[in-house]
Amino acid sequence: MKQKYEFDVLVIGGGHAGIEAAHAAAKMGSKTLLITLHLDTIGMMSCNPSIGGIGKGHIVYEISALGGLMPKLCTQTYLQARMLNTRKGPAVQGLRLQIDKYAYNRLSKQMLEQLQNLSLRMGMVEEILLDKNKKVCGVRLRDGTIYRAQTVVITTGTFLRGQIHIGMANYQAGRQGEEASVHLSSWLQQVGIKIGRLKTGTPPRLLRSSIDFSKLTYQEPDELSYLFEFSPHKVINTHPCYIAYTNQKTHEIIRKNRHLSALFNGSITSIGPRYCPSIEDKINRFPDKGKHHIFVEPESASSEEIYPNGLSTSLPYEVQLKYIRSIKGFENAIITRSGYAVEYDFVYPQQLSPTLELKEIEGLFLAGQINGTTGYEEAAGQGLVAGINAHLKHANKEPFILDRTESYIGIMIDDLISLGVDEPYRMFTSRAEYRLTLRQDNAFSRLMPKGYKLGLIDNHLYEVFCKDQKKIGQTFVQLRATCSKKELLELFAESTYDKEQIFKRTGKVLSSRVLRTIQAEIIYEPYLKREERDIKRVKQYKMLSLSQTLNYFGMSGLSCELQEKLMRYKPANIAQAALIPGMTPAAISLLIFKIQERIRHTL
Structure with missing residues (x-):
């Protein structure tokens, strides 16, 4: 007879959704267990080792404001920082960090291990246990061990019946070298959950010493004074990124061998991310384009592997090597790991409530790629909401729901449960109806009070935040008292502002993030008032x-x-x-x- 172990919240999967779910539930006071196939791959970045970007960066700021873990991990493991879209206004800019994937992975595990109320367990969950009322009461592992809990969060990523494709070869795996989860997917179908298939992919990895960087274009990093966390941080860019380009020879090699790609030979039948297509798909869809960007990015300070962002593929190894070596700077490149595509099961997200709980199974929450999304940031945002609500469900408290008018996380969840997906869902600023209101710089003022109320923001940080908000309010009063509207617009014109003039008028030394908030509020003022009216009208009607x-x-x-x-x-x-x-x-x-x-x- 197997012993039964009691917990408040169980989290299945140690990816980016699972990390946030387990962290939130445990920090809020639930006795939590995270079960994952391999403890040493917690927080692993299977694809691009970067976090943030346009739209995605907004989500990470919101995770930070709500007390999530991803922003803290980023601060301690980034290699390079860039602010994207700076030619446009602050509402649609996006902070993007190149991350040391192995440092991030190690630190994720370490921080979870040190967290009070949280235990980690290596194992394969094969069944969710339900009582006679179809309510969650625990899980059963492959070895027969049973863990009891009234709430379970599934965050299985690409592991549900995962199938890897490299050319004509294919085999079951959730990630290269790691077995897939088959029984859990079957269980979901058996209990009546509607399931579909999606696809994603990753490029080959290259040996740094085999690349001639003198032939590549150096990508300038940005000197920033803050990252995703509330506290200021002097950015030190330690590892450069470069840009390479495909050419007509590259395209010809791919065209001649397209029939060998799993995407075109019939092996893959599911749909992949529209905005992150494989290189063979790009060549097929844009035949007139003479070249495509490749962002040449480091994977880690402790590894010699390079990530060629833009070369995702399911072509055979021999073809990968041939087209890689046709690219300027890659003539002698050595592939350390083949690129591949992976198909996996997902749950149609219309079956979820706004808390990310399945409507048909009380106590069962889903987060991440299982809901049809793509990206670490999207997964982490969902994991945070699912973990919060799993704790609140166990504690018999009111659920936590983010509205689409107040956050990008709310937009994402609303899109998923209302519209569903027919391809992997990715966040963009264009998905927000009120993007001037939902900016990176004001994520803390929008959401930190909620994080504090939930118990995910500590007293000291919240006190600093309140002082910061007071300073912003006082600065607005002083600026409006000493400047005309025209002078204010001139003072904060474009993406620059005169810090000396601002200090003369206010007597305050202000952080870059505070100045960015003030700038946005001033240049967007008439439009923000209009959005505020629109939001009230939509909520009312x-x-x-x-x-x-x-x-x-x-x-x-x-x-x-x-x-x-x-x-x-x-x-x-x-x-x-x-x-x-x-x-x-x-x-x-x-x-x-x-x-x-x-x-x-x-x-």
């Missing part, structure tokens, strides 16, 4: 019903495209209409006006 027989064709003020989409999707209410791709806040306001007008005419 989001449940306003839309008749299924309503004819949108000919509705004045709506574009033909939106008229067609409204007729196709037939939204039941304003909230659903707002999720239709291409639907703008202005169009929603017009729709509300038109519906109210029709209601008045029927009275």
Whole structure:
């Protein structure tokens, strides 16, 4: 008879979603167990060793504001920092860090091991145990061990019936060299959960000493005074990145051997990430393009392997080597690991509630790639929400739900559970209706009070945050008292601002992040007021019903495209209409006006 072990929250999987789920639940006070196939691969970066970027960086800032672990890990393991999209306004810029993947992996495990209320266990979960009311009551491992808990979070990444493809060869694995999880996927199907298949991929890794960096373009890092955490940090860029380019010879090699790619020979039937296609897919989709960027990035300070970002592939090793060596600077490149594609099972996310709990199975939460997303940041954001809600469920407390009007994490979850996915979901700033309101620089003012209330932000940090907010408020008052609107706009024009002039007018030494917040609030002021009105209107009318027989064709003020989409999707209410791709806040306001007008005419 196997012994049964009691916990409050069980987390399955030690990837980026699992880390955040386990960390949040344990920090909030739940006796938590994280079960993973290999303890030494906790926090491993299977693909690109970087965190952040446009849209994705916003999520990491929000994780930071809510007390998550990813930003802390980034601060201690980054190799290079860059602020992307700086030619545009602060609302759509994105901090991106090149990460030391092995340091990140080691530190993830160490920080979890040191966390009170959290235990780690190596093992393969094959079944979620349910009581007679179809409520979660534990899990069973392959060795027969049973762990009891009322809440379980599944964060299995690409391991659910994972299948790796390299050319004509394929085999079961969740990651190269690691076995797939087959029984858990079968269990989900047996209990009636709708499952699909998705695909992702990774490029070959190259030996640093075999690359001629003198033939590549050096990529300038940025001198920054902060990263994803609230506290300032003087950035030291230690490892450079470079840019290489494919050429016509590269493209010809790939075209001649395309039939050997698993993507084109029929081995792969599932859909991969639209915005991160394999190199053979790029050559096929853009035949007229003469070259493609390759970002040549270090994987670790303790490794000689290089990540050629942009060369994801499922072509055979021999073809990979041939096209790699056709690239300037890579003529003598040595491949240390082949690129490959991996197919895996996912759960259609419309089956989830906003807490990321399955509607049909009480106490079972899902986070990360199992929900159809792609990316470490998207996974971590979901893991944080799932872990928080798993704890709250166990503690019989009100759930934690983020609205799409207040966070990118809220947008992501709302998109997933409302629209579902037919390809791996990736975050972009374009998914946000109110992106001027949801910026990187104000993530702390938006969400840190929530993190503090949950118990994930400590007293000292929250006190510093409150003082910071007070300083921002006082600075606004002083600037508006001493400057005209025109002078304010000139003072904070473009992406630069005169720190000396600001100090003269306020008498305050302000951090770069505070100055960026003040700049954004000033240059976006009229638009922020408009967004605030739109948000209030949508919240007020989001449940306003839309008749299924309503004819949108000919509705004045709506574009033909939106008229067609409204007729196709037939939204039941304003909230659903707002999720239709291409639907703008202005169009929603017009729709509300038109519906109210029709209601008045029927009275």
